[in-house]
Amino acid sequence: MEKTWRWFGKKDKIKLETLRQIGVEGIVSALHDISNGEIWSLEAIIDYKNYIESHGLRWSVVESLPVSEAIKYGGEDRNFLIENYIKSLENLGKAGVTTVCYNFMPVLDWARTDLFYQWEDGSSSLYFDKAKFAYFEIHILKRDGAEKDYNQDILNKVEELKNTLTEEDNKDLVDCVIVKTQGFVNGNIKEGELNPVEKFNNLLALYDGIDKNQLRENLKYFLEKIMPVCETWGIQMCVHPDDPPFSLLGLPRIVTNEEDIDWFLNAVDNPHNGLTFCAGSLSANLNNDVPKLAQKFASRTKFVHLRSTNVFDNGDFIEAHHLGGRGQLIDVIKVFEKENPSLPMRIDHGRLLTEDVDKGYNPGYSFLGRMLALGQIEGVMAAVRSELNKK
Incomplete structure (x- = not known):
């Protein structure tokens, strides 16, 4: 798999030169200065892409081109917003940036209650x-x-x-x-x-009266509208599983488990309608067998997030060590290296180590913790590829 890194643009404290030096091959990013619902211009996309490429990297994945709330709940202006989304996709396609990670989670993009949960060694994780x-x-x-x-x-x-x-x-x-x-x-x-x-x-x-079935239909409506431009420009849309993968705030969740994934892939059965396989999000649901899901949906996976969680009996969960927890990343890597080895993969949610505490990184996106995890995962990938080559 291609080793990628989530980078938050030219204002990110982590420099592209450094990422290249630690073995990163591709960048996962977005035009974060453009508000939800506005069109990403071709000029802005090309400028950003050229900047990344000038550092010897490539813009591998857009994460995210946000889906406006009105599209999710089916507001009066959703068709206007979908048309803007289509224009942004077209411009991405013209620029050759063709993998787009997005989510369809109402209101919250993800949820935690503690950004600095302390481990015995003094490092901290999201909880x-x-x-x-x-x-x-x-x-x-x-x-x-x-x-x-x-x-x-x-x-x-x-x-x-x-x-x-x-x-x-x-x-x-x-x-x-x-x-x-x-x-x-x-x-x-x-x-x-x-x-x-x-x-x-x-x-x-805004979501009063929106149940799971209605939210599903709104996702289907959105996907049916954008598939033609995806087909024209070869764009791979890959929805991110809900984080956490259960209902919060009385809102429905529609990408939480095997049945949910089956539903949206079959509802719009198009090869450009795919999945971001986030082992971390899926592992936070005790009913999910993460390697089994990886095997089943490998052919429709367009992008992989490698992280893991420990889940407790009371429903609490914490970001786990990248070689431990319910995500079973070693087995997941075996699946994708065998079934779909060209996929972009990024390390997700590293621990916050002491030397990074005062750096002001975004929650879950410290440098040293992710670099440690990247080294661990790169070693697993090398061992898996070696074993596959022997066979």
């Missing part, structure tokens, strides 16, 4: 605490009916948190869930938002 998220829903958002989505054990923990968390803790939780995990990925809410809770609740209200 999802189900009780803390329930507290966020019930006592910060004050979402109607949120209590019905949680069992009594979780609700008891929520009451404990209500008696122990301070106003500062509440602000930190809002910053984590609404702002820090969203703003740097073309999110709906940016750093400096004055009333993030109010804006967030307004976004949730």
